[in-house]
Amino acid sequence: MKIGICNDHAGVDYKNGIIGYLEGKGYETVNFGTDTKDSMDYTDVAHPLAKAVEKGEVDLGIAFCGTGNGMAMTLNKHNGIRAGLAWSEEIGVLVKQHNNANVLVMPARFIDFETVKKIADAWLGTAFEGGRHQKRIDKIPL
Numbered sequence: 001m002k003i004g005i006c007n008d009h010a011g012v013d014y015k016n017g018i019i020g021y022l023e024g025k026g027y028e029t030v031n032f033g034t035d036t037k038d039s040m041d042y043t044d045v046a047h048p049l050a051k052a053v054e055k056g057e058v059d060l061g062i063a064f065c066g067t068g069n070g071m072a073m074t075l076n077k078h079n080g081i082r083a084g085l086a087w088s089e090e091i092g093v094l095v096k097q098h099n100n101a102n103v104l105v106m107p108a109r110f111i112d113f114e115t116v117k118k119i120a121d122a123w124l125g126t127a128f129e130g131g132r133h134q135k136r137i138d139k140i141p142l
């Protein structure tokens with residue numbers, strides 16, 4: 001499983017941390033984010049990650065910015081992306097179970113790294129429920 005990781009300047013530390021954590025578990029990662037804390041525009045890294053997920057170049061994505069909102073807004077402009085914002089383990093489960101999020105977005109400035117790992121594990125370890133949720137996600141693209 002190949003996971004694209006994306007971040008702006010607010011998410012550099014968590015990007016580096018989650019790459020180490022996931023690679024330690026056997027996932028392959030691709031770094032789409034900035035590697036410095038110099039201010040930059042999250043759009044410039046979110047669009048390339050979205051395109052890579054849509055083309056199947058990576059299986060899933062994980063994105064960080066300060067609140068998570070800029071990343072989620074940008075990623076969700078792409079019809080093939082369901083980017084879900086999660087800030088707790090329970091939401092990490094639900095965003096896969098109910099929404100089949102193919103990109104997990106987390107708010108780097110509002111959660112600690114232990115929570116980041118728990119959310120990522122929850123999202124990766126949960127299956128999409130399908131059924132009524134499939135009908136709903138089928139209605140998302142414009």
Ligand code: RB5
Nearest residue numbers: 010065066067068069070
């Ligand atoms: C950067 O200061 C901040 O605006 C960005 O990381 C993010 O929170 C935007 O939604």
